[in-house]
Amino acid sequence: MNRLLACTLFIFAVIVTAASCFNKGMSEGALPKNVSYNFHIRPILSDKCFKCHGPDAGHREAGLRLDLADSAYAPLRDTKGAFAIVxxxxxxxELIKxxxxxxxxxxMPTPESHLGALSEYEIDLFKKWIKQGAKYEPHWAFTAPVKAPLPEVKNKKWVKNEIDRFILAKLEEEGLEPNDEADKERLLKRVSFDLTGLPPSIELMDRFLADKSDAAYENMVNALLQLPQYGEKMAVHWMDVARYAxxxxxxxxxxxxxxxWRDWVIYAFNKNIPYDEFITxxxxxxxxxxxxxxxxLATGFFRNHKYTEEGGVIDxxxxxxxxxxxxxxxxxxxxGITIECAQCHDHKYDPFSQKDYYSLLAFFNNTKEKGFEGDVTASQPAKNPVLTITAEDRKNLLNYINSKDTNALMVSVMGELDTLRKTYVLNRGVYDQPGVEVQASAVKAVMKFDTAKFPRNRLGLAxxxxxxxxxxxxxxxVNQVWQEFFGKGLVKTSGDFGMQGELPSHPELLDxxxxxxxxxxxxIKRLVKQIVTSAAYRQSAKVTQQHLQKDPENIYLARSPRQRLKAEFIRDxxxxxxxxxxxxxxGASVKPYQPKGIWEAASSGRGVLATYRQDHNEALYRRGLYNFIKLTVPPPNMIMFDASNRDQCEVKRLKTNTPLQALIMMNDPAVLEASRVLAQQLLGEQSTVxxxxxxxxxxxxxxxxxxxxKKIVKAYYDEQLQLFQLNKLNAxxxxxxxxxxxxxxLNAQQLAAVMKTINTIYNLEEAIVK
Structure with missing residues (x-):
């Protein structure tokens, strides 16, 4: 154990040292030939200066605003004859001084701000930028993307499609070489989970291994994209975005x-409804x-948030x-912006005013819904406005909705009032403190809302x-889709493309x-296929010493990332x-096995969800996507694997590694039952152990x-069988x-031994990693 601990600490130290060297190299290397405001200067200003000299007029010091050229070049108010930037x-x-x-x-920054002093490298960047003319640029994410020419690369044989030209150009610039393609078994597992959320069957593995043609992989991708499970896989991310519960x-x-509404999302992905239509x-x-x-029905997207049913609340x-x-x-x-920061005051970092915020909120202010309607009932399980879906609807237009019940279904959707409700800027964001009246308008810093083209309603917003x-x-x-396959987006902060967000690792590729x-x-399917057929995606996940030293975070993608499956797909x-x-x-959500008393401990004791009533038969074996999500007590075995608790919009899940995850894989009745059932199937076959x-x-x-x-697993099976036969373990x-x-x-002792062997295989790290 001591040797193992020492080895682990040594490896950790190597990784930390490599990461430290990498980060230092990224920030403290030679100055760039041309210093860019967007990619070199603005990130420093955002971290160190905008808190006091940024867009928020309420917290601006000395009347100096450094996010705008006109202000930065103007005479300083408090220092006569001086200019912040010349x-x-x-x-x-004065800024350099x-x-x-x-x-x-x-x-600056002042010691009291606790923002930290600039490094020598950062100071030199500012000096060079000012010397080159101190040219300001619009924020990169708020300028329309341009399709740059494909970059030239040396290793043309590696390239599979246009994506690879951008990836390889950056690798060659950094002196890195991409990995070889992953072996066919690992590649099939990866793409099968990425496109369907399910492992490939043995038949699929054998077929792929036997296909020696150059088109084997592309044919497999095409086949997987046509499976209905593709829509289920893609829907999981959208459920997080839409905070479905x-x-x-x-x-x-x-x-x-x-x-x-969830059924519609699955259908939309399978039908490949264009994204602009999907959003509209x-x-x-x-x-x-x-x-x-x-x-x-599609507008159910906006009605997935929490609703109160507590008597006495202010509507x-x-x-x-x-x-x-x-x-x-x-x-x-x-x-991908954080305009919610402007609910109570002007945004401190991005050019979003409080007025901008409430002008945007005005698009949603005309809905018919109320703050409090009373309790839901069996006959009215949705909040108004409601869409009623009849059996006739499900037979014809909405035949993708999976319901065996002939009763009408009710879904909360959007609906407009006949007359326009006025919208006001709310002082400090408080509901009963209206200020100036505003009209519906989108975020002007992103793009002008031209009322000649766009009506002042949600359709205009769409x-x-x-x-x-x-x-x-x-x-x-595009960034969110990239994140689904590579673990992180080309912009790491996939929910923040603003001033405080990360810069794109490959800006030309993103655009x-x-x-x-x-x-x-x-x-969408074309985009997905582009990504998974690229050489960048198909690389081996092997890590070399060069990778660790030069790119420990795999920013430049010289290897495939090794990622744990999402919570839903571990269950699947x-x-x-x-x-x-x-x-x-x-179909409707299901309630599989769950520890007793969890719901009851967090329940008010009222309503049909006061007690957890587990489902039975086929409902126990539905995909993780369909697990019933109670907002106050989300499925515990999924939450342990970092599933979203769905109480707000999430565009990226956290990744943790805790002992509880191992305990679930070893002890969850669903995993143990799966081990037993697979053992039964195998023992029923005419084959050797x-x-x-x-x-x-x-x-x-x-x-x-x-x-x-093979030797290790067989030895474990033999040991377990002997323990059962000697009654040291109870079959x-x-x-x-x-x-x-x-x-x-079946022989109970042999069945139990095979079951425990299978459960051990389920508990290998590789089982839940792609």
């Missing part, structure tokens, strides 16, 4: 029926000319809360959002993909491998085990897990 003359620029000073009375939150946290319907489907029930207070939620979801999930000149919408979605996406009809994996998975698409273990390994790990792995107790019928015709 283009071409750093020696006359202040950031270089060691005098605590004049140094099966209850209303707050105190009583009662049940609601938004799942038909969700923002304003009810306002389309001759809107259909499908158009209206207007909660109505405003719902509008704030809609505004945040729209801006974070679709535009058109503005998907306009070809909008600089954010395509960029943000090229965004423009190409729009030029090709906002085709063990259910699929065991044969338990019910592949029915869509070695062949059974080999098949289980292939089903779960998705590759052939090595000779060493009956081991097998008594889950509701799936136990095959009592």
């Amino acid at each position: 283009p071409g003359k750093p020696e006359l620029s 202040r950031i270089s000073s060691t005098d605590s009375a004049i140094v 099966d209850s209303y939150g707050y105190q009583d946290d009662n049940i609601r029926t938004q799942w038909p 319907w969700q923002v304003a489907g009810d306002l389309l000319p001759q809107a259909t029930k499908e158009n209206i 207007e207070e909660y109505r405003i809360e719902y509008l704030i939620d809609k505004t945040k979801t729209f801006t974070k999930g679709i535009l 058109k503005w959002t998907v306009d070809r000149n909008n600089p954010l919408t395509a960029r943000v979605f 090229w993909l965004a423009v190409d996406f729009m030029e090709n009809g906002w085709d 994996m063990y259910l699929s491998c065991s044969g338990l998975l019910v592949r029915t698409i869509g 070695e062949e059974k273990i080999n098949k289980a390994f292939r089903l779960i790990i998705c590759r052939q085990p090595s000779a060493t792995e 009956a107790v081991t097998l008594k897990v889950g509701e799936y019928p136990l095959n009592k015709q």
Whole structure:
């Protein structure tokens, strides 16, 4: 144990040292030939200066605003005859004097700000930038993307498509070489999980391995994209964006029926509805000319937020809360900006005023919904305005909605008042402190809201959002899709493309993909295929010493990232491998196994969700996407694997590694039941023990085990079988897990030994990693 600990600490120290050297090299290397405001100067200003000298007039010091050239070049108010920045003359620029000073009375940032002094490298950057003319640039994300020419590269044989030209150009610039392509087994596992959220079957593995043609991989990608499971996989991310849940939150946290909207999202991804249409319907489907029930159903997107059912609340207070939620979801999930920071005051870092915020909120202020309607009932499980979906609707137009019940379904959707409700800037964001009146208008710093083109309603907002000149919408979605496959976006802060967000690692690639996406009809499947057929995606995940030293965070993608599966897909994996998975698409959410008492401990004791009533039969084996999400108590086994708790819009999940994750894989009844059921299947086959273990390994790990792995796993099986035979382990107790019928015709001791062996394979790190 001591040797293992020492080895672990040594490896950790190497990684930390490498990361430190990498970060130092990134920030403290030679000065760039041409210093860019956007990529070199503005990030420093944002971190160190904008708090006191940025867009927020309420907190601006000395009347100096450094985010605008006119202000930065103007005479200083408090220092006569001085200028913060004199283009071409750093020696006359007060900014250089202040950031270089060691005098605590004049140094900037001030010691009291706790923002930290600038490094010598940063000071030299400012000097060179001013010497080169101190040229300001619009924020990169607020300028329309341009499709740059494909860069020239040396290693043309490595390139599979246009993406690779950009990736390889950066690698060659950094002196890095890309990895070779991953072996076919690992590559198939990766792309199968990425496109369907499920492991490949043994039949699929054998077919792919046997196909020696150059088109084998592309053919496999095409086949996976056509599977209905593709829509389910893509929907998981959109559920996070849309904060989908099966209850209303707050105190009583009662049940609601938004799942038909989820069925529509799955259908939309499978049908490959263009992204501009996908967004337009969700923002304003009810306002389309001759809107259909499908158009209206899509607007359930905005109605997934929490609702109170607590008596005595102030209706207007909660109505405003719902509008704030809609505004945040729209801006974070679709535009990738943090305008919610301007709810109470002008944004401190981005050019968003409080007036801008409430002008945007005004688009949602005309909805018919109330802050408080009373409790939901069995006959009215949705909040007004409601779309009623009849059995006839499901038979015809909405036939993708999976409901065996002939009763009408009710979904909360958007709906406009007949007369315009006035909107005001709220003082400090408080619902009952209205200030100046504002009209509906989108964020002008992003793109002008031209009322000649866009009406002042949600349909106008939708058109503005998907306009070809909008600089954010395509960029943000392309980045989110990239994040789904590589673990992080080309912009790491996928929910913040503003001043405080990370700069793109490959700005030309991001813009090229965004423009190409729009030029090709906002085709999501085409974008996905571009990414997964690139050489960059198909690389091995092996890490070399050069990688660790020069690029420990894999920013330049000289290797494929090694990522843990999302919580839903871990569940899907063990259910699929065991044969338990019910592949029915869509339908109401289900309640699988869950520790007793969790709901009850957090419940008010009222409503149909006061007690957890576990489902049975096929409902126990649905995909993780369909797990019932109660906002106050989300599924604990999913939350442990960093699933979103869905109480707000999330565009990127955290990644943690805790002992509780291992305990779930070892002890969760669903994992143990999957192990038992797969063991039953294997014992029912005419094969040797070695062949059974080999098949289980292939089903779960998705590759052939090595000779060493075979030996270790077989030895473990032999040991467990002996312990059961000697009654040192109890086979009956081991097998008594889950509701799936136990095959009592099989030898209990052998079955228990195979079950424990399979459970051990499930617990290999590689089982839940792609």
